[in-house]
Amino acid sequence: MKKIxxxxxxxxxxxxxxxxxxxxxxxxxxxxxxVSSVSEHELMIDxxxxxxxxxxxxxxxxxxxxxxxxxxxDVVQIWYDGEMMTSEPPQVNAVSYEIxxxxxxxxxSTAEPETAEESTTVQVVVEPMAAATATELTPxxxxxxxxxxxxxxxxxxxxxxNGNVSISLxxxxxxxEIGEFGRLGSAWLLGLEDGxxxxxxxxxxxxxxxxxxxxxxTDGEIVEQSRLEDVSLQSATVSAEQFNLRVHVDVLGSYDSxxxxxxxxxxxxxxxxxxxxxxxDDSDWRLITVIKAVxxxxxxxxxxxPVGTQIRITGTDNQSTxxxxxxxxxxxxxxxxxxxxxxxxxxxxxxxxxSEYDYFETLPYAG
Numbered sequence: 001m002k003k004i005x006x007x008x009x010x011x012x013x014x015x016x017x018x019x020x021x022x023x024x025x026x027x028x029x030x031x032x033x034x035v036s037s038v039s040e041h042e043l044m045i046d047x048x049x050x051x052x053x054x055x056x057x058x059x060x061x062x063x064x065x066x067x068x069x070x071x072x073x074d075v076v077q078i079w080y081d082g083e084m085m086t087s088e089p090p091q092v093n094a095v096s097y098e099i100x101x102x103x104x105x106x107x108x109s110t111a112e113p114e115t116a117e118e119s120t121t122v123q124v125v126v127e128p129m130a131a132a133t134a135t136e137l138t139p140x141x142x143x144x145x146x147x148x149x150x151x152x153x154x155x156x157x158x159x160x161x162n163g164n165v166s167i168s169l170x171x172x173x174x175x176x177e178i179g180e181f182g183r184l185g186s187a188w189l190l191g192l193e194d195g196x197x198x199x200x201x202x203x204x205x206x207x208x209x210x211x212x213x214x215x216x217x218t219d220g221e222i223v224e225q226s227r228l229e230d231v232s233l234q235s236a237t238v239s240a241e242q243f244n245l246r247v248h249v250d251v252l253g254s255y256d257s258x259x260x261x262x263x264x265x266x267x268x269x270x271x272x273x274x275x276x277x278x279x280x281d282d283s284d285w286r287l288i289t290v291i292k293a294v295x296x297x298x299x300x301x302x303x304x305x306p307v308g309t310q311i312r313i314t315g316t317d318n319q320s321t322x323x324x325x326x327x328x329x330x331x332x333x334x335x336x337x338x339x340x341x342x343x344x345x346x347x348x349x350x351x352x353x354x355s356e357y358d359y360f361e362t363l364p365y366a367g
């Protein structure tokens with residue numbers, strides 16, 4: 001996301017004297033000519049002099065947020081980034097302009113050019129887009145991180161407490177307690193293109209019972225934005241702004257699935273789809289045998305899987321649908337289920353009102 005700052009200077013002077021980019025007008029290409037038409041963010045210029053284009057017409061495109069105080073017939077000089085887009089007429093990306101002489105189309109007067117005190121220069125400083133970064137943090141080792149108020153010390157701190165690990169996040173003198181776990185998984189410091197900073201980490205309560213946290217780091221403040229149970233960074237892929245995270249699901253068995261997440265505008269982790277992919281292996285443990293004809297959907301048509309059919313689960317929305325593949329034919333389809341809502345059957349799935357255990361010989365649930 002590009003951030004653009006605009007400065008209006010009512011006086012002709014070198015751009016190097018302005019705060020912001022530190023660049024001078026000599027860093028850009030110039031052309032001058034008479035304005036033949038004006039729209040909201042564009043000038044059509046009949047060029048009379050230029051470093052590259054010395055005659056003809058050109059369209060100068062300015063950033064949306066700038067107000068062009070130019071009229072048809074004005075003689076202007078513009079500075080642009082050197083790129084010329086192929087079109088008829090060609091287009092250039094302008095960074096500033098100066099009115100050399102005011103006038104109207106068809107005005108044959110030979111008025112003297114305005115003095116420097118009367119001319120108007122508009123400078124547009126385009127701040128470079130920050131590069132997105134993802135840096136793995138080493139527990140108990142402070143890392144310097146640049147915020148708008150200066151450089152801060154960031155630390156993921158661990159301490160042993162009654163056989164567990166107490167985890168906290170420290171920003172200079174500020175400490176945020178995360179909790180006590182069996183162990184810390186991994187932690188990442190993320191710098192987004194829009195300038196926001198986050199810490200992404202996971203922790204294991206006991207045996208692979210992970211929870212993943214996302215904290216936003218601002219000037220002097222650490223804010224918890226997301227806490228996702230059964231989501232882990234283990235065997236996951238972490239990049240600057242998108243993460244393929246491991247998600248434990250219990251749908252016709254216990255599986256490690258994978259889902260892409262992004263950080264949204266509100267600073268929270270959001271799944272990019274409703275399909276949790278379950279990698280399929282060749283183990284007999286994951287092979288499910290039908291012992292009662294199961295109602296399913298294949299190619300959009302409702303049908304049943306006959307007794308003896310063997311399937312593997314390939315994905316789920318983790319809400320009401322499981323996706324499968326038939327072992328011997330490769331045919332794919334889906335099974336619709338509802339979760340039990342009672343205290344005794346909260347972990348049982350029901351297919352067409354019948355318990356999942358009545359449809360399959362063995363379900364590969366963990367524990």
